[in-house]
Amino acid sequence: MQINVLTLFPDMFTPLQTSMLGRGLEDNKWQLNLVNFRDFTADVHHHVDDAPYGGGAGMVLQIMPIKRALDSLKNKGKVIITAPQGKIFNQQVAQNWAREENLTFICGHYEGFDQRVYDMADEVVSIGDYVLTGGELPTMSMIDATIRLLPGILGNAASPIDESFSHGLLEYPQYTRPENFEGMKVPAVLTSGNHQKIAEWRHKEALKVTYLKRPDLLEKYVMTTAEKKMLSE
Ligand code: ADE
Structure with a gap:
């Protein structure tokens, strides 16, 4: 371009x-x-x-x-x-x-x-x-x-896909080592190795953080039945 x-x-x-x-x-x-x-x-x-x-x-x-x-x-x-x-x-x-x-x-x-x-x-x-x-x-x-959205600009090709706003939601929280820093712990699900559970947790957190910080974004967001069910659990 x-x-x-x-x-x-x-x-x-x-x-x-x-x-x-x-x-x-x-x-x-x-x-x-x-x-x-x-x-x-x-x-x-x-x-x-x-x-x-x-x-x-x-x-x-x-x-x-x-x-x-x-x-x-x-x-x-x-x-x-x-x-x-x-x-x-x-x-x-x-x-x-x-x-x-x-x-x-x-x-x-x-x-x-x-x-x-x-x-x-x-x-x-x-x-x-x-x-x-x-x-x-x-x-x-x-x-x-x-x-930054063009191919080959960011180091990690997947990164613009999962970030804030790309699906109409803010980004879920991310953590890296150490797992426990002065008593502040990483959510256990992220170290569980269960990819299905991790994906669900991230999606739920993205909805939660959007609801708490930018509820206006949710006015345009069409929630699926699966998402509504996940939030009610
Ligand atoms: N030029 C001056 N203020 C501006 C704004 N808020 N957005 C775009 N262009 C500008």
Whole structure:
């Protein structure tokens, strides 16, 4: 997958070039194309923004350099703008995007875009109901959540399947050695060697932790008869 990012601050994107995602870049499992849309301005001062028509405080990012930067791309794929007014990003969106060949993110900074920039986007997406100074951090979060789902990015191929949100539930608790740390013990079922019982326990715990911490997720979760029976035992 190739990801294009239109930004005024390409240097902010080093975290994506580190650790597992960085190794994925080196192994050509995905590509990151950072484009500074200031390079597409026509004036000597390289302005990317201007005062809003109709007056008012602040500046507005202009359509021209962004449209020219978009037109310079060979493979745009889905065009995404990160902004607080977008729909909220979640694991389902990451899973859908992970199936795309190309994605292009447009990051604003400090100020909003000319409405015609939003109109060019396929999706406007937010990471939550709070406002950041720019779209770079949200874009990095979304790229991370998407790229880690691609084959060969995570060390353990099975890990994105069992994690939080992948089945609409939070993840069950995990334990590792020692079995007893200062009296804090690992649940006995996990050391029993009974795989059927372990799977049941994990599923029950996932339902429990979701009910206790994120009951809103259960509103969308359709429980099977077997799950209802398991919970009543
Ligand atoms: N840019 C500024 N705040 C944002 C948010 N909450 N989500 C996505 N992009 C943003």
